[in-house]
Amino acid sequence: MMALALAVLGILLGLLLAAGQLDLSREILGVLVTALFIGMLPVIFRRRSLGVADGKRAHMPPPVPEVTAADIQPVEELVEPEPEPPVPVAVHPEAPSADPDVIAELRREIDHIRHNFERFGNGAPIGIIVVTEDGSIIRANGAVGRMFGSRGKEMGRNWVEFVDGKDRDAALLRQTQLMDGNNSVEPVEVKLAGSAARVARIHGTWLDRVDDERVAVFYLIDATEQRSLEAQFAQSQKMQAVGQLAGGVAHDFNNLLTAMIGFSDLLLMRHPPGDPSYADIVHIKQNANRAAALVRQLLAFSRRQTLRPKVLNLTDVLADLSDLLRRLIGEHLNLRIVHDRDLGLVKVDQGQIEQVVTNLVVNARDAMESGGTVSLETRNVRIDVPEPVGDEIMPVGDYVEIAVIDTGHGISAENIAKIFEPFFTTKEVGHGTGLGLATVYGIVRQTGGYVLVESKVDAGTTFRILLPRVDEDPEAARASSRRASVDLTGQGTILLVEDEDAVRMFAVRALRNKGYTVLEADSGDTALEIISNGEHEIDLMVSDVVMPNMDGPTLIRRAREVRPDIRAVFISGYAEEAFRRSLGDDLTDVEFLAKPFSLKDLAAKVKEQLGG
Secondary structure: OHHHHHHHHHHHHHHHHHHOOOOOOHHHHHHHHHHHHHHHHHHHHHHHHOOEEOOEEOOOOOOOOOOOHHHOOOHHHHOOOOOOOOOOOOOOOOOOOOOHHHHHHHHHHHHHHHHHHHHHHHOOOOEEEEEOOOOEEEEEOHHHHHHHOOOOOOOOOEHHHHEOHHHHHHHHHHHHHHHOOOOOOOOEEEEEOOOOOOEEEEEEEEEOOOOOOOEEEEEEEEOHHHHHHHHHHHHHHHHHHHHHHHHHHHHHHHHHHHHHHHHHHHHHHHOOOOOOOHHHHHHHHHHHHHHHHHHHHHHHHOOOOOOOOEEEEHHHHHHHHHHHHHHHHOOOEEEEEEEOOOOOEEEEOHHHHHHHHHHHHHHHHHOOOOOEEEEEEEEEEEEOOOEEEOOEEEOOEEEEEEEEEEOOOOOOHHHHOOOOOOOOOOOOOOOOOOOHHHHHHHHHHHHOOEEEEEEEOOOEEEEEEEEEEEOOOHHHHHHHHHHHOOOOOOOOEEEEEOOOHHHHHHHHHHHHHOOOEEEEEOOHHHHHHHHHHOOOOOOEEEEEOOOOOOOHHHHHHHHHHHOOOOEEEEEEOOOHHHHHHHOOHHHOOOEEEEOOOOHHHHHHHHHHHOOO
16 A cells, blocks of 8 residues: 555656646655655565466565665656456466476476375276267276276277176167256166176266367266175075975975875785785875975975984995985996094984985086096084175084085086075076075075085086084984884874864874774864863874964963873974974973874874873
8 A cells, every 4th residue: 555655646746747836856856756666666576576377376576676776767667557457377478487486386286186186086986987979988087997897998998888788778878868968867777898797877977068078977886786685685585485385385285295195004004015006006105205305395495394303424324325326426427435534423314414415416417417526525624713604604613514526517606606596507498496406505504504615617516515513322312213113003092183184084094003092183173172071081182283273282282271281292294493483481392293294103203202
């Protein structure tokens, strides 16, 4: 403000002198002009020392030089010219050069900002690409190279090249909509090209023209894991639905099979070997047993089959099974069995573990059409830290391992995640049911074990079955089993409760043939009437689990209100494990017999409960 006031004062003084209105001596006039000039110096040197760089003033003006008398100019030359309009350039073309140190500092700041921006962009978890109207990539961050698998070589290429062929039309449509200025379109989800089967959800927007060309920015979010989780959830729902269906079908089917197998046993009692009908009856029973095995497979992958576990040495199990396995694989394959020393014991259902090994060996055989070797290896394994196995965690403990190793063509990465799915098979139509490995997985998991798979294409596959190790004595169990099978006849009164007529008729005849007095009831209400009237001293009640109006557990509870000491055996086509989980603490002493059962199975269970 001081400088402006002095400038105005100088102008007025000059006008008065020119008009002759002011009479001053030359000396006084010189003093006034000098004072005005000195007051204007800061303005003059500030304007000369300030340059403009990127729209900013320089930080510090140069020092003001010392003024001498020779530097004093006439007043007319000190009048400030009219200001020129600003020029929109980084440095005013007519301004004096800015301080080189200041310019260098600004450039370093710009480089630092650019470096940080690139670093933040490359470190972003999503892919960012900038494309031209023809789809060429002109900018891309580090995540794009990882998602596309291009390793930084995507620049200049059309971004649609990195999209799977089936999804390219959708990608091109999204690009066209963006270039037309439509930012309201929903994101599009595409599969990326390549063998990794990656899925990306693409968001986009358009920008104003850059270098006279409109560009689009795409943001790529990796949705592979999300899609995988959704697929796993859908698969689990499918398996649960199939398992529920299989369980319901198996229950009804097991009732039919119980009658078929039971009446075959009754016929065989009247038609001994040598009878013309003996062979036909045996064939009927054998096919019924095959049907029962198929039902067990359906229940196995849903983990609903009934297991009859006992303590076993896997060395003995595989030795007994080896002849059957050699016949299964044929002469063009070699069977190699290697056992670890001092192999531990396991508690499993022998028939089920034999089914597991058989299924794996058959699977290995089918993978080696041109010959090779199938190896069975057993060993003790100690797990010191919990290990992830698929979606589950294998706990710390001692295990016994069975490894089934082949030298076949191996399993591809995209198939290995599906091999335990029910009805999944890579074999030709008519050559596989898709239940083999699903059955293996279901049996092993229900037994408390784990299945691990290692495979390499053209190098073979290894299936490792790890079963919990136990310390029980198998000899005591075998001795008890031998004693139970000596004599199946007995005495006592049995109340048989079964709503399925065919099963009830067979069971009544079977028990009467073994010497028992049998009372029959087709429902829980009828059974309660028989118990309540007190006409018979009932030693044991054999009851179905699922019946109309009143189920088996409810029946035994109400029966014990009248006869607290009555014993019970439940028969059912459902799994024993699931059945026992549904019982309360008041029914821990009841026994279970799984359908389908034979005459021998029923008679042995009854005699066992009556203390025979």
